[in-house]
Amino acid sequence: MASMRDIKRRKGSIQSTQQITKAMKLVSTVKLQRAKSNAEKSKTYFHAMYETVHSILKKTKNLDHKYLKSGETGKKAVIVITSNRGLAGGYNSNVVKLITQGSLKNEDLAIYAIGKKGKEALSKKYEIAEDYSDCIEEPVYAEAMRISARLLKDFEEGKINEIYLAYTGFKNTVSHIPTLLKLLPIDSGDEIMADAGTEFSEEDDKVLMNFEPEEEEALDLLIPKYITSLIYGSMIEAVAAENGARMQAMDSATSNAEEMIDKLTLMYNRARQSSITQELTEIIAGANAIS
Amino acid sequence: MADNLFKLRIITPERTFFEGDVSMVEFNTTEGEVGILKGHIPLTVVIAPGIITITDESGVREAALHAGFAEVLQDGVVIMAEIIEWPQEIDLDRAKEARDRAEERLRTKTPETDIARAETALQRAVARINVFNK
Numbered sequence A: 001m002a003s004m005r006d007i008k009r010r011k012g013s014i015q016s017t018q019q020i021t022k023a024m025k026l027v028s029t030v031k032l033q034r035a036k037s038n039a040e041k042s043k044t045y046f047h048a049m050y051e052t053v054h055s056i057l058k059k060t061k062n063l064d065h066k067y068l069k070s071g072e073t074g075k076k077a078v079i080v081i082t083s084n085r086g087l088a089g090g091y092n093s094n095v096v097k098l099i100t101q102g103s104l105k106n107e108d109l110a111i112y113a114i115g116k117k118g119k120e121a122l123s124k125k126y127e128i129a130e131d132y133s134d135c136i137e138e139p140v141y142a143e144a145m146r147i148s149a150r151l152l153k154d155f156e157e158g159k160i161n162e163i164y165l166a167y168t169g170f171k172n173t174v175s176h177i178p179t180l181l182k183l184l185p186i187d188s189g190d191e192i193m194a195d196a197g198t199e200f201s202e203e204d205d206k207v208l209m210n211f212e213p214e215e216e217e218a219l220d221l222l223i224p225k226y227i228t229s230l231i232y233g234s235m236i237e238a239v240a241a242e243n244g245a246r247m248q249a250m251d252s253a254t255s256n257a258e259e260m261i262d263k264l265t266l267m268y269n270r271a272r273q274s275s276i277t278q279e280l281t282e283i284i285a286g287a288n289a290i291s
Numbered sequence B: 001m002a003d004n005l006f007k008l009r010i011i012t013p014e015r016t017f018f019e020g021d022v023s024m025v026e027f028n029t030t031e032g033e034v035g036i037l038k039g040h041i042p043l044t045v046v047i048a049p050g051i052i053t054i055t056d057e058s059g060v061r062e063a064a065l066h067a068g069f070a071e072v073l074q075d076g077v078v079i080m081a082e083i084i085e086w087p088q089e090i091d092l093d094r095a096k097e098a099r100d101r102a103e104e105r106l107r108t109k110t111p112e113t114d115i116a117r118a119e120t121a122l123q124r125a126v127a128r129i130n131v132f133n134k
Helices: A004-058 A091-100 A116-122 A141-156 A188-195 A202-206 A215-290 B092-107 B115-133
Strands: A075-081 A109-114 A127-131 A160-170 A176-184 A210-212 B006-011 B016-022 B024-029 B032-036 B043-046 B050-056 B059-073 B076-085
Touching (some): A109 A141, B016 B050
Parallel strands (some): A075 A160, A109 A127
Antiparallel strands (some): B006 B016, B024 B032, B024 B050, B059 B076
């Protein structure tokens, strides 16, 4: 059995770890509250934007627009949204797995990283085209605009031919879903996939959409807005999911520490008792020997 | 009256600004002002800064709508607005200052002046002031 001093030292170190995890849990709980209310507020816009743009394009036939056809050359771009800090359970590795083990695994990818952890994990295998890790600390719309402008420029220049978005969707505090979303080009095949579960009236889709100003001009304005708001929305959701994941991870770390401390306390008390017993036996034996 | 109603949703990144049944909605687009009633042909328009007028059973309401786009369908309208404000949310002094700044920039224009930007800023400020004064 380990000596009393060893057990005491071990217990002390676990206790201080527990204090850290407990504090981190409290911090991420507070952050989660804020991020959650942000995510809930922007969620409607984010989803409505996705639906509206898809519904507009579904009603348009024979589109010939630069953003809507995939180029011959270039790589597939993936915007990877992870966190800058670790200790969030499987949060970062789930997003990375989505890319390294998902449908894109054998492709030649260009990574546009938002978040250091994802960048570090993917830099071994893929090319990192750009690093926007600073914006995940506090997502603002202007940053999303900058990122989408860069992506659309690369898309037009033929450096990339498809754009995907990998992020963690925030469903509620305990449920976060790593998601891979195809942003561009939006083609009809994908829309059917996306709508497989929902009912939509065939009739409605046959009516052709009119554009004002001209189709081309309207889409020129609309698609950057669409990309920007999807990037922004997913950044906000990812922040909420990150804090949720960290809160859970820290919560289980704290309770694990609790368990270990309980076990060590028991061991310590046993060791103390046995040392007292031993001491008593020795004293009695000594006294007996004298008399 | 009830037959003329259609669904209007105005959504911004921060909130759902308006959701309900209305009989008419008017707003400014890049091609000029439009008024939409029930049964309009499907239409996608890009919004220009201006006043949006919402008419429903309880009366007429106005707001300043600055940017975004709208999808018009036969039985509903979705406006994806970037910025939209009710009159009580507008800071009149700030809007006036912005108008003066934009006018000044357009007057003293140099080759570097971003005219399109100054013009939209001016349009926005004017829309705000107009909504406030109504």
